[in-house]
Amino acid sequence: xxxxxxxxxxxxxxxxxxxxxxxxxxxxxxxxxxxxxxxxxxxxxxxxxxxxxxxxxxxxxxxxxxxxxxxxxxxxxxxxxxxxxxxxxxxxxxxxxxxxxxxxxxxxxxxxxxxxxxxxxxxxxxxxxxxxxxxxxxxxxxxxxxxxxxxxxxxxxxxxxxxxxxxxxxxxxxxxxxxxxxxxxxxxxxxxxxxxxxxxxxxxxxxxxxxxxxxxxxxxxxxxxxxxxxxxxxxxxxxxxxxxxxxxxxxxxxxxxxxxxxxxxxxxxxxxxxxxxxxxxxxxxxxxxxxxxxxxxxxxxxxxxxxxxxxxxxxxxxxxxxxxxxxxxxxxxxxxxxxxxxxxxxxxxxxxxxxxxxxxxxxxxxxxxxxxxxxxxxxxxxxxxxxxxx
Numbered sequence: 001x002x003x004x005x006x007x008x009x010x011x012x013x014x015x016x017x018x019x020x021x022x023x024x025x026x027x028x029x030x031x032x033x034x035x036x037x038x039x040x041x042x043x044x045x046x047x048x049x050x051x052x053x054x055x056x057x058x059x060x061x062x063x064x065x066x067x068x069x070x071x072x073x074x075x076x077x078x079x080x081x082x083x084x085x086x087x088x089x090x091x092x093x094x095x096x097x098x099x100x101x102x103x104x105x106x107x108x109x110x111x112x113x114x115x116x117x118x119x120x121x122x123x124x125x126x127x128x129x130x131x132x133x134x135x136x137x138x139x140x141x142x143x144x145x146x147x148x149x150x151x152x153x154x155x156x157x158x159x160x161x162x163x164x165x166x167x168x169x170x171x172x173x174x175x176x177x178x179x180x181x182x183x184x185x186x187x188x189x190x191x192x193x194x195x196x197x198x199x200x201x202x203x204x205x206x207x208x209x210x211x212x213x214x215x216x217x218x219x220x221x222x223x224x225x226x227x228x229x230x231x232x233x234x235x236x237x238x239x240x241x242x243x244x245x246x247x248x249x250x251x252x253x254x255x256x257x258x259x260x261x262x263x264x265x266x267x268x269x270x271x272x273x274x275x276x277x278x279x280x281x282x283x284x285x286x287x288x289x290x291x292x293x294x295x296x297x298x299x300x301x302x303x304x305x306x307x308x309x310x311x312x313x314x315x316x317x318x319x320x321x322x323x324x325x326x327x328x329x330x331x332x333x334x335x336x337x338x339x340x341x342x343x344x345x346x347x348x349x350x351x352x353x354x355x356x357x358x359x360x361x362x363x364x365x366x367x368x369x370x371x372x373x374x375x376x377x378x379x380x381x382x383x384x385x386x387x388x389x390x
Contacts, residue, residue, distance in 0.1 A: 007032075008088070008098045008114060009183050010107045013122035018167045018175070019101050020052070022122060025176035032099040035087055038064065041079035054084070068322075071113075072106035075259050083110070105263055108160060118186050120179050121161040125168050162186065209266040209317045213238060213257050218344045219268065219373075223315075226368050226377045236260055238267070244282030246271045246314040247325050254318035254325075266380075268315045270373070272346055274301070274334065275308040282312075285346055294338055294349045307333045311350055313372040315380055324383065328375025343367065 009032065011019050027034045038054040040061050049055045056064075061080045064070050070082035083102060088110075091098055102110065104121075111117050135141075163182045167175045211234040212220055220233045238256045246269040257265040271283040281288050288297055301307070309332055316325035331353040338348045340360030347359035352370050359367050368374050 007183060008092065008100070008110075008117040009179070010110060010117055010119050011099065011101045011122060011179075012104050012107045012119065012161070013167075014124065017122045017124045018169075018172055019122050021172045022167060022176050022179065023099055023101055025172060026099055026180060029176065030097075030180055032097045033091060035083075035091060035098045035100040037081055037083045037100065037102070038070070039079060039081045041077075072102070072109055073255075073259075074103050074106060076103075088114075105258055105261070108264065111160075118163070118183055119161040120182070121164045122175070123164060123166045125166055209264040211261075211263055212266045212268075213253070214268065216344065222364070222368060222371075222373060223266070223268075223377060225364065226374050227381060231266060234261065234263070234265060236265075244271065244273075244279055244284065246283045246312050247316075247327050249283050250314040250316045250325050251318075251323040254316050254323050258318040264317055266315060266317050268313060268373070268376075270311070270313045270345070272350065273310045273312065274304075275310070276301070276304045276306040289346055294346060297346070298334070298337065298349060301334060307335070309334050309350060311352070311372045313376045315373075315376045324380075326376045326379035326383065328372040328377070328379065330370065330372040330375070 011023055013019050023034055026032055034051070036051060036053045038056050038061055040056055040058045041053075043049065043053075043055055047053065047055075058080065061082065064084065065073050065082065069084060069086060071085040071088070072082050074081045081103070083100065083106065088098065088100075100110075107119050111119055163179070165175055165178050210232060212223055212231040213234050213236055214220055215235055217233065220231065223229075224231055234257075236257060238253045238260070249269045250267055253267040253269065254265070257263075257267050269283055270285075271281075272285040273279045273282050285297075292300075310329055311332060312327060312329040314325055314327045316323055318324075332350050332355075333353075334349055335351055335358065338360075339351065339358035340348050340362075342362070343358075343360040347367075349358065351358045355362075355370065357366070359371070
């Protein structure tokens with residue numbers, strides 16, 4: 001089957017779904033060109049550099065990342081993976097069809113940049129069959145367990161794909177045919193597709209994160225109330241960098257969340273800066289509260305005449321290439337005693353400027369109307385409003 005030139009088909013699915021076999025069949029029977037991604041893992045038997053992957057040394061891969069030449073950056077089982085974006089522009093600019101295999105988060109990122117890309121999700125028939133296929137690769141049960149744990153393939157995001165196909169053992173040819181048929185029908189529905197326009201103009205349209213990484217259900221409630229959204233809580237253990245600057249911490253957490261989940265995840269960090277302490281404790285306030293509580297913090301401030309403080313919240317997400325971070329801050333002061341029983345964290349020891357109540361004494365509506373979290377989230381919302389992709 002000949003597919004009209006200029007199509008981009010993205011194949012995603014868990015390790016062991018048989019994606020490589022299906023991709024090889026499609027490229028051998030159609031005018032699709034396989035676009036290899038870059039990786040730092042070693043070649044497997046039968047793999048060819050530049051055909052299956054661009055096999056790079058780690059320093060070479062990180063240099064491409066530093067130069068912002070990669071669409072994405074994913075770490076799976078300690079190996080780096082990423083798509084060289086200039087290859088996409090170069091090949092499609094020549095009117096050729098592209099077939100590329102990406103993890104879910106990267107597939108959605110490419111779709112946000114090139115809306116006409118066709119997303120295909122390949123599923124194994126069962127978990128048992130998936131394990132069996134990985135065993136055939138010579139992987140030990142321990143390696144399989146690690147690989148499946150690291151595999152950033154959230155099945156709940158299947159609903160964002162254009163087509164889902166189950167790849168049964170021995171039926172790879174049929175699977176390839178189904179994908180080609182779907183790609184053809186997708187083109188027929190929109191004959192006026194102008195892939196080159198989107199690519200030349202490089203129109204980046206960002207997707208709103210669907211998930212918020214937090215273990216605190218109260219924070220999730222606040223975020224959804226402020227944004228008017230229904231973000232889902234995702235409980236993932238993120239790397240917690242040590243530092244005072246909430247914006248820098250959010251950048252690290254956002255990258256970590258993307259790499260661990262393969263999803264567009266909103267992350268947040270909040271800090272409380274004491275003027276008398278020249279910005280301390282900043283983002284480290286959470287560790288102060290966990291170790292000595294609000295009462296302990298007030299004891300440490302005993303004798304300080306300067307009770308001024310700045311509350312800061314940074315929210316952001318990593319899109320596979322760049323970190324988008326938005327900061328809100330509120331001036332205020334630290335009272336001499338615990339004020340209120342509502343809220344959470346250090347809410348009882350912060351009174352925002354021009355108010356006589358602490359965050360803990362306010363209703364959720366009152367707090368949301370003046371909080372630093374609201375300011376940060378409104379800047380996030382403004383960003384999406386400008387990209388017209390809310």
